[in-house]
Amino acid sequence: MAIGPKIRFASVSSFGRRRRAACALVGASLCLGVISVHAQQAVGSATGLAIPRYVSLKSDHVNLREGPSKDHATKWIYQRPGLPVEITAEYEIWRRIRDSEGAEGWVLHSLLSGKRTVLIEPWKKNAPALPLYAQPQEDADVKAKLAPGVVASVKSCDGTWCRLKGDGYDGFMSQTNLWGVYPGEKVE
Structure with missing residues (x-):
């Protein structure tokens, strides 16, 4: 297919306006189709659950x-x-x-x-253990300290703090220290 020179018209006829409107409508439809495809990809084909x-x-x-x-x-x-x-x-x-x-x-x-489970800071292999607090706040009493790589069960997350439970511990840790929950994710 050969592409010729671009031709510009000084004024747009009513036919031109209708054509542009039709092109805009087709373009919007294609955009919505792409958005729809992305929305469909956000769920699993076998389960209908969220991906990832x-x-x-x-x-x-x-x-x-x-x-x-x-x-x-x-x-x-x-x-x-x-x-x-x-x-x-x-x-x-x-x-x-x-x-x-x-x-x-x-x-x-x-x-x-x-x-749902999480890993405590798996990206920090030799870092010191992190405090697990009695309440979801840093000035609360420390219930335990969990080393990087520890797997803990998630009881709940409010988008900032997660309540973790395991053998001999039950308390709260900031979600930013955890792999296994998304930033801001709420888990009940």
Whole structure:
């Protein structure tokens, strides 16, 4: 298809105005179609649940595969039940997940749990333990200290603080220190 020189008209006829209006309408429709496609991509094709979303590993032996079938090679084996992971896609009974270190692959949906857990600052391997407060405020009594990499169960989050519970502890920590909940996310 050849593209010719651009021709400009000094005035726009009523035909030109109608044509521009029609083009604007078509353009708006295409934009809405793109927005609709993005909105449709925000939910899983198998479950209708939000994508991405956090879940946790149900088992102490979870194969992370290269693709969504048992025919695909195993890239990694997780051996830590309760580990939080992020579901980034769905295909039938398979879920593509990402862990806190950025590793991605596919796992069977039956090996995942909707139970919410978090990792304490996994990006700070050798940092000191963080305080877990009796109340959702930094001047509250310290109930415990949790080291980076500890997995904790989420009882609730208000968008700023999460109540965490585990063996021997129950208290509050700022969401900014946690991997397994989104910034500002509320969990009940």
